Amino acid sequence: MKEDQVDRTVGDPADPIHLLDFPPDAVDRVILGPKTREETAERIRDALAARYPNARLVRAVPNRANHTYDEVDP
Numbered sequence: 894m895k896e897d898q899v900d901r902t903v904g905d906p907a908d909p910i911h912l913l914d915f916p917p918d919a920v921d922r923v924i925l926g927p928k929t930r931e932e933t934a935e936r937i938r939d940a941l942a943a944r945y946p947n948a949r950l951v952r953a954v955p956n957r958a959n960h961t962y963d964e965v966d967p
Contacts, residue, residue: 922949
């Protein structure tokens, strides 16, 4: 990634993490893992309502019949 494309850099200078700004409408959904704790899900739900009002929150649930995950409403 080129330096002029980075909006912010965090973390250890030896192993930096480059962050990019993006428009809120770029997020259409957030997928919670099957083991996500309820308090974590609630914090994410609050963040979505405040910053990404058009994004859906779904939970990935293992589908053992076909070895995939189904997305369901939490």
